[in-house]
Amino acid sequence: DEMDVDTIWMDGEFVDWDDAQIHVLSHGLHYGSGVFEGVRCYATDEGPAIFRWDEHLERFYASGKPYDMDIPFEKEELTEATMELIRRQDLTSCYIRPVAFYGYDSLGVSPKDNPVQVAIAAWPWGAYLGDEALEKGVDVMVSSWRKHASSQIPTNAKTTGLYVNSLLAGEEARRNGYTEAIVLNKEGNVAEGPGENIFLVKDGDIYTPGLSESILDGITRDTVIELARERGYTVNDNATISRGELNTADELFFTGTAAEVTPIRKVDNVVIGDGSRGPVTEELQQAFFDLVERRSDDHEEWFTYV
Numbered sequence: 001d002e003m004d005v006d007t008i009w010m011d012g013e014f015v016d017w018d019d020a021q022i023h024v025l026s027h028g029l030h031y032g033s034g035v036f037e038g039v040r041c042y043a044t045d046e047g048p049a050i051f052r053w054d055e056h057l058e059r060f061y062a063s064g065k066p067y068d069m070d071i072p073f074e075k076e077e078l079t080e081a082t083m084e085l086i087r088r089q090d091l092t093s094c095y096i097r098p099v100a101f102y103g104y105d106s107l108g109v110s111p112k113d114n115p116v117q118v119a120i121a122a123w124p125w126g127a128y129l130g131d132e133a134l135e136k137g138v139d140v141m142v143s144s145w146r147k148h149a150s151s152q153i154p155t156n157a158k159t160t161g162l163y164v165n166s167l168l169a170g171e172e173a174r175r176n177g178y179t180e181a182i183v184l185n186k187e188g189n190v191a192e193g194p195g196e197n198i199f200l201v202k203d204g205d206i207y208t209p210g211l212s213e214s215i216l217d218g219i220t221r222d223t224v225i226e227l228a229r230e231r232g233y234t235v236n237d238n239a240t241i242s243r244g245e246l247n248t249a250d251e252l253f254f255t256g257t258a259a260e261v262t263p264i265r266k267v268d269n270v271v272i273g274d275g276s277r278g279p280v281t282e283e284l285q286q287a288f289f290d291l292v293e294r295r296s297d298d299h300e301e302w303f304t305y306v
């Protein structure tokens with residue numbers, strides 16, 4: 001395979017990449033009834049280290065709860081499978097994608113007795129929004145599509161079906177020449193990106209929308225909040241950010257497992273700050289990479305060594 005990975009763990013076994021197949025009548029394909037995680041493993045002097053595996057695994061199981069989806073494997077089994085998957089493919093820094101979904105027994109909206117299938121894949125994945133993005137930032141647009149409200153579908157569950165909202169917003173942005181979208185919630189305030197949380201810096205203070213703004217409780221968001229507070233910043237992690245505050249921000253940046261810490265330099269072609277990565281963004285981005293690549297030995301509890 002072009003990503004020089006060849007193995008996937010599926011329903012308790014390691015299978016060849018091309019043999020990891022499911023039935024076309026799988027419930028998850030028809031009704032979006034799946035949950036997934038995105039986790040990064042970083043190469044460090046002590047070997048590959050999975051970042052905040054416990055929190056990701058916790059969220060993986062919690063995401064299934066609204067759908068009565070009981071994942072038929074213990075956390076220890078999934079942890080061992082993931083470590084073995086990384087070892088078998090000699091991966092060091094890689095992206096890990098666990099997914100669980102209702103498979104096929106009978107069709108119909110109710111998952112009834114459909115089996116819950118689980119798979120884990122891992123592959124090398126570079127900068128999510130492009131190589132230049134981490135340094136130069138990205139140009140984004142505010143999408144015409146709103147985020148679904150947490151009262152309509154639990155936004156705090158990483159449900160596969162929800163990502164059509166992300167696809168609509170992200171593809172609208174790219175169709176219009178931008179790299180990514182910012183999605184407002186149904187109140188018209190800032191929620192997050194299609195696959196990222198968002199942070200705003202103004203007069204030296206840091207703001208990020210709270211869970212009530214219909215966002216995913218991001219693990220990278222939590223990490224950056226902690227790193228910022230450790231550096232003495234005032235962080236409002238329950239902010240309501242209006243659309244207009246995006247234009248007058250000193251700095252904006254995305255956070256996410258895939259996106260890591262990505263500066264935003266323009267919103268709908270309005271230059272943010274001086275149009276380059278801001279100083280607070282750079283400081284937190286550097287702190288993040290020093291942490292995950294273990295140049296800093298803080299938060300050892302956040303690392304699972306393979």
Ligand SMILES: Cc1[nH+]cc(COP(=O)(O)O)c(CN[C@@H](CCC(=O)O)C(=O)O)c1O
Nearest residue numbers: 038194195196197216218219220256257258
């Ligand atoms: C909607 C959304 N909001 C915020 C985040 C950031 O959460 P966290 O990874 O815990 O910091 C992600 C992760 N998006 C994942 C999927 C990306 C994809 O393209 O698929 C990811 O970053 O792995 C989201 O999908």
